[in-house]
Amino acid sequence: MGRSTYQSNKNIGFHRRLKATIVVLLVWGGVSLLHWLPETQWLMLGLTAILTVQTLRMLVAKPDAAVMESKIYLPPVLILVPAKNESSVLANLVDSLYQLNYPSNSLDIWIVDDGSTDETPEILRELQTQFPSLQVHRRESKGGKSGALNAVFPFTQGEIILVCDADAQLPVNFLQQTVPLFQKQAIGAVQVRKTISNANTNFLTRCQQMEMCCDSFLQTHRIAIGGMSELRGNGMLVRRELLEKCQGWNENTVTDDLDLCFKLYLAGAEIEFVTVPSIQEESVTSWEKLWHQRCRWAEGGYQRYLDYFPQILTLGWAKEIDLLLFFLLQFLLPIGLIPDLLWTIFYSHHPVLFPLQTLLSIILTIAFIAGLYQFQNLRGWSLLWATIQGSFYMVHWIPVMIVTTLKMCVQKERSHWVKTEHHGRMD
Numbered sequence: 001m002g003r004s005t006y007q008s009n010k011n012i013g014f015h016r017r018l019k020a021t022i023v024v025l026l027v028w029g030g031v032s033l034l035h036w037l038p039e040t041q042w043l044m045l046g047l048t049a050i051l052t053v054q055t056l057r058m059l060v061a062k063p064d065a066a067v068m069e070s071k072i073y074l075p076p077v078l079i080l081v082p083a084k085n086e087s088s089v090l091a092n093l094v095d096s097l098y099q100l101n102y103p104s105n106s107l108d109i110w111i112v113d114d115g116s117t118d119e120t121p122e123i124l125r126e127l128q129t130q131f132p133s134l135q136v137h138r139r140e141s142k143g144g145k146s147g148a149l150n151a152v153f154p155f156t157q158g159e160i161i162l163v164c165d166a167d168a169q170l171p172v173n174f175l176q177q178t179v180p181l182f183q184k185q186a187i188g189a190v191q192v193r194k195t196i197s198n199a200n201t202n203f204l205t206r207c208q209q210m211e212m213c214c215d216s217f218l219q220t221h222r223i224a225i226g227g228m229s230e231l232r233g234n235g236m237l238v239r240r241e242l243l244e245k246c247q248g249w250n251e252n253t254v255t256d257d258l259d260l261c262f263k264l265y266l267a268g269a270e271i272e273f274v275t276v277p278s279i280q281e282e283s284v285t286s287w288e289k290l291w292h293q294r295c296r297w298a299e300g301g302y303q304r305y306l307d308y309f310p311q312i313l314t315l316g317w318a319k320e321i322d323l324l325l326f327f328l329l330q331f332l333l334p335i336g337l338i339p340d341l342l343w344t345i346f347y348s349h350h351p352v353l354f355p356l357q358t359l360l361s362i363i364l365t366i367a368f369i370a371g372l373y374q375f376q377n378l379r380g381w382s383l384l385w386a387t388i389q390g391s392f393y394m395v396h397w398i399p400v401m402i403v404t405t406l407k408m409c410v411q412k413e414r415s416h417w418v419k420t421e422h423h424g425r426m427d
Contacts, residue, residue, distance in 0.1 A: 012252055012307075013412055019306040020408040027332050028339045034352040035343040041352055047328075048355040054225075054325050055359060059366055061224035073180050076106045078158025078240070082148035084114040086166035087123050089282070093166055094127050094134065102175040104133070108158045113138040114148040145233075146249035146256040153248055161243060165234040169197060169280040177277045178237055188242045188269025189260075191219070192235040193375070197280040204290060207393035208283040210386055213371030214364065219273040227322030228315075229271040233257035235279035242269055253307075255300025262308045265315055275375070294397065298404040302331050306408075329360045334401035364394055 034041050079097060083090060090111070097109055111127075113120055113136060124136045137152040149163065160179055164170070174192075181190050193216045199209035215232075223229050231238075236257060243249075246263040253259040264271060284290050305312070305327060313320060333356050340353045351357075368387045372378045378386055 016303055016306050017409060017411070019309070020302075020405065023306075023332075024335060024405060024409055027336045031336045031339045031352060032343065035340075035347065035349050044352055044355060048359060050321075051325050051328070051356075051359060054321050055363055057225050058218075058221045058227065058322075058325075059363070061221045063220040063224045073183050074103055074106055075159040075179065075182070076108065076157060077102065077175060077179065078156045078161045079107065079109045079164065080112065080149055080152065080156070080161060081110070081164050081166055081168075082112045082114055082145045083116065083120060083124075083166045084148075085116045085118045085120060087116075087119040089167045090120060090123055091127065093164065093168055094131060096168070096170050097164075098131055098134075099172050100170065100175055101172045107133075108135070108156055109133065110135040110137060110152050110156055112136075112148040112152050114145075115140050144251055144254075144256075146251040146253065149256070150248045150251065153243070159240055160237055161240055162235075162237045163233065164279070165281055167197070167282040168234055170235075171277045174277050174279070178274060181272050181274070182237075182239065186270045187239075187272050188264045188267070189231060189236060189238040189271045191229060191231050191237075191271065191273050193273075193275045193278040194232055194235060195278045195280050196283045198282050198285070201283075201285055203389070204287065204393075205283045205285060207390055208290075210368065210372060210376070210390040211394070213375040214367040214390065215371075216273070216275055216375060217367045217371035218363075220275065222322055223271075223273055225322070226316075226318030228261070228265060228319050229273045230261050231257040231271065234281050238264070239269075242267055253300050253303065254296045255304075258297075258300050259304050259307070262304050262312060265319065266308065266311055290396070291400070294400045295404055298331075298397075298400050299408065302401075302405060302408065305331070329356065329363070330397075331401060331405065333357065333360065334398045335405045337398070338402070361391075364391060 034044055081093065081097075094109075094111070100107070109131075111124060111134065113124060121138065124134075128134050128136060135156075137155070139148065139151050160182055162175070178190050178192060181187050194212050196205055196209040196212060199205050219229050233256070238260070242264060245267055246260065249256045250259045250263070261271060284293055312323060315323075333353060336353055340351050343349050344351050365387065368390045369383060372383055372386050372390075376386070
C-alpha cells in the first residue's frame with residue numbers, strides 16, 4: 001500500500017469516527033432532552049405520525065408483477081465470482097452457471113481466485129479442462145471482495161454484470177428472467193430474492209430463511225412507493241456503464257453491495273428487486289458466526305450513511321423519507337435505547353422511544369407474516385409460530401447495532417473484510 005493510499009484511508013477513517021461520534025451524541029442528547037423537557041415530546045409524536053403514514057403507504061402498496069422471460073433481448077452478460085478458499089462449493093456453482101439457458105457466445109464467466117490457500121486453484125484448473133471458456137484470474141488477496149472484483153473488471157466484457165458468491169445456485173432461466181428488466185433505461189441494477197440452501201439444518205438457519213422472506217417483502221413494497229431497494233451482493237446484476245461511472249466497487253468498505261446502492265442512486269439509476277427467480281446460498285450455522293457476519297453488515301450499512309451524507313439528501317422526497325424511516329428504526333433507535341433506558345430506570349420516566357419501538361415491531365410482524373405467507377406458503381398455526389420465532393430471532397439486531405455504532409466512534413480503522421465460510425451444505 002502506497003503512502004498516499006494509506007494517508008487517504010487514514011483520513012477516511014478519521015472523518016467516519018468524527019461523524020459517528022457526532023451522530024451518537026446528537027441521539028443521546030435528543031433523547032435526554034425529551035426526558036428533561038416533557039413538553040418537547042410532541043416532537044417525537046409528530047415524527048412518529050409522519051413515519052406511521054410512510055409505513056402504512058409501504059405496507060399496503062401493491063408491487064408490480066415480475067418481468068416475463070425474453071428471447072429477444074439477450075445482451076452480453078459478464079458473470080463475476082470472487083472465490084477465496086471455496087473448494088467445497090465451486091464445482092457445483094460452475095456447473096450451475098454453464099447450465100444457464102442463455103446464448104453461450106453472450107456469456108463471459110470469470111472466477112477470481114483471491115489468494116486461496118486450500119484446493120481451490122487445483123479445482124479451478126480441473127474446471128477449466130471441463131469448461132474451456134471458463135476464465136480464471138488469480139491474485140494475492142488484499143483482504144476484500146471489492147478488491148477482487150475490481151482486479152478483474154478491466155479485463156472483461158459484457159453489458160450486464162452478474163455477481164455471485166461461490167456458494168450460489170441458480171435456476172436455468174435465471175438470466176432470461178432478470179436481464180430483460182434492463183430494457184428499461186432507468187434500471188441500473190437488479191437484485192433477486194435470496195433463499196437458504198441449508199435452511200433445515202437448525203433453528204438459526206430456519207430463522208435466516210424467514211428473515212430473507214421478510215426482507216423480500218419489504219424490498220418490493222419500498223420500491224412500490226418510490227422508495228429505495230438494496231443490493232444483497234449475491235445475485236445482483238448491474239449495468240457496466242454505471243459501474244464504470246461509479247469507478248467500480250468501493251474497496252474502503254466491508255459491504256461493497258450496500259455501498260454500491262447509494263452510488264447507483266446518486267448516479268440517477270433505479271434498483272429493481274425481483275422475487276422470481278431466486279438464488280440459493282448457504283447460511284451460517286452458529287451464533288458466533290452470525291454475530292461476526294451481522295456486525296460486518298451493520299458496519300457497512302451504517303458507514304455508507306456517514307460517507308454519502310449530505311449527498312443523499314438530493315434523491316427526492318420519496319427516497320429521502322424512505323431512508324429516514326429505515327435509518328431511524330434500524331440504526332438510531334437501538335443506540336437511543338441506552339439513554340432512554342437509563343432515564344426510565346433512574347427517574348421513573350416513561351420511555352420516550354416507545355412509539356418508534358412499536359412502529360418497528362408492527363413493520364417486522366407484518367413483513368414476517370406476509371413474507372412467510374407469500375414465499376414459504378405457511379398458513380394458520382404454522383405461520384403464527386414461525387412469525388413468533390422470527391420476531392424473537394430478530395432481537396439480535398439490537399445488540400449488533402449498538403455495539404457496531406459505538407465501535408465506529410472509536411476504531412481507527414474499519415474492520416477487515418472477513419468472508420463467510422461455505423461447506424457445501426444443502427437440504
